Amino acid sequence: MTAPTRRPGRRPGQSSSRADILAAARVLFGDRGYDKASIRAIAGEAGVDPALVHHFFGTKDELFAAAMEFPIDPATILPLILTGPREEIGERLVRTFLRIWQDPRLSPQFVGIIRSATTSKTGATLLREFISSRLLARVAEALDVPRMNLNAAASQMVGVVMFRYVLELEPLASASEEELVALFAPTIQRYLGA
Amino acid sequence: MTAPTRRPGRRPGQSSSRADILAAARVLFGDRGYDKASIRAIAGEAGVDPALVHHFFGTKDELFAAAMEFPIDPATILPLILTGPREEIGERLVRTFLRIWQDPRLSPQFVGIIRSATTSKTGATLLREFISSRLLARVAEALDVPRMNLNAAASQMVGVVMFRYVLELEPLASASEEELVALFAPTIQRYLGA
Structure with missing residues (x-):
């Protein structure tokens, strides 16, 4: 049993997932602060897989910087x-x-x-x-x-x-x-x- | 089986317990912030029973105020x-x-x-x-x-x-x-x- 491989680069709705992740990151970093807002929780809030967060934004630091800069x-x-x-x-x-x-x-x-x-x-x-x-x-x-x-x-x-x-x-x-x-x-x- | 009743007003070493609790409160409020520093953790750090913390300082708010004011x-x-x-x-x-x-x-x-x-x-x-x-x-x-x-x-x-x-x-x-x-x-x- 192999899980189907998703290629995030071709994923449909990529730009809205990206925006959803950023919006979720802003909510959770804002509510919980940096340490308590996990990638997993942010992915859950955005309704995406945590791997997709890493794919778009790299590390939690990089996600925070992206969320912070907006x-x-x-x-x-x-x-x-x-x-x-x-x-x-x-x-x-x-x-x-x-x-x-x-x-x-x-x-x-x-x-x-x-x-x-x-x-x-x-x-x-x-x-x-x-x-x-x-x-x-x-x-x-x-x-x-x-x-x-x-x-x-x-x-x-x-x-x-x-x-x-x-x-x-x-x-x-x-x-x-x-x-x-x-x-x-x-x-x-x-x-x-x- | 009844636990021995301690009367905190007569407890030996009262003033050092009080100072220990305040010192522990400052450490934990400082390290963890208000929300994450529990009375239980502060009592543990001070080596006293949580009930003694309440006895000396009342609520967590009051303990924080006491810790903050020093x-x-x-x-x-x-x-x-x-x-x-x-x-x-x-x-x-x-x-x-x-x-x-x-x-x-x-x-x-x-x-x-x-x-x-x-x-x-x-x-x-x-x-x-x-x-x-x-x-x-x-x-x-x-x-x-x-x-x-x-x-x-x-x-x-x-x-x-x-x-x-x-x-x-x-x-x-x-x-x-x-x-x-x-x-x-x-x-x-x-x-x-x-």
């Missing part, structure tokens, strides 16, 4: 921040950042990423690599500021996220975009201004 | 920040904060608190309540600044912690106290200055 595509977001007068970069960064996080389809995914990063060395490494290599390195190419200042700007925005979306500390959690711009744009401007 | 005693820390010239409060806050976190006995506990807060609603609630009621409310009594500004100052320091101790993002993770004061004290001063 919500922020640096190539789409960074021009919104970097294009425009340098003296308004603080305001542009705060507004862009808040609008992305305010999207109810995206914020649970971002919270999941933070959860994975605080509970797993791998999750921390992946997020660090993402922030460092995919975000800050590109901003550094465009702006002539020390890397420490990029770290400082990012740390302020991560702190806002922690209070607004993870701890839900008031009044920050319910503040309007305008209030947050008034408070945080000058801070970012000081870190990133010319 | 590393920062607001009554000890806040005067270091609040006493002195108002125009130097940013520098005092950054230095005090960094010195507490640099203590190798304390920083793993704080990381454990953040881990619990990101992975558990209860952990998030406890940390939010702690920050809000035990820290910011007291600072608000001493300084006449809007609560939003206190949130902003705390968010910047939480962001520093996330990058320095959780994600270990460079160069922030290896920066000296002086570099961090130069970068962050003016930010805190802007939020908390008169």
Whole structure:
């Protein structure tokens, strides 16, 4: 008795399986964090065989990176921040950042990423690599500021996220975009201004 | 066959059992986060019966609060920040904060608190309540600044912690106290200055 061999490359519905796996990965990494979301559980949620997850995405790390990268595509977001007068970069960064996080389809995914990063060395490494290599390195190419200042700007925005979306500390959690711009744009401007 | 009744109030070595339980709770909440650190496991680590944990600390929430509160005693820390010239409060806050976190006995506990807060609603609630009621409310009594500004100052320091101790993002993770004061004290001063 030999199991029938499936050739995933020819599998019908490949692109929808791929999308289903990514969607399932985002749900489970978000709910459980990196360590507790197994490939098997993600495959089960997506209704596919675990082998297919490995076929499309390789390791769990690679799947996490793929799942993590979707919500922020640096190539789409960074021009919104970097294009425009340098003296308004603080305001542009705060507004862009808040609008992305305010999207109810995206914020649970971002919270999941933070959860994975605080509970797993791998999750921390992946997020660090993402922030460092995919975000800050590109901003550094465009702006002539020390890397420490990029770290400082990012740390302020991560702190806002922690209070607004993870701890839900008031009044920050319910503040309007305008209030947050008034408070945080000058801070970012000081870190990133010319 | 009746098990011998122990009256915990008269139990010999009560204070060392209590300290052992707290120490075990800090280790397990730190390693596993709030949800995965069971009372049973904490009791096992401390070498006591689970009933004794409940006797001393009540619920798991109460044990967490007790374990969480030890590393920062607001009554000890806040005067270091609040006493002195108002125009130097940013520098005092950054230095005090960094010195507490640099203590190798304390920083793993704080990381454990953040881990619990990101992975558990209860952990998030406890940390939010702690920050809000035990820290910011007291600072608000001493300084006449809007609560939003206190949130902003705390968010910047939480962001520093996330990058320095959780994600270990460079160069922030290896920066000296002086570099961090130069970068962050003016930010805190802007939020908390008169």
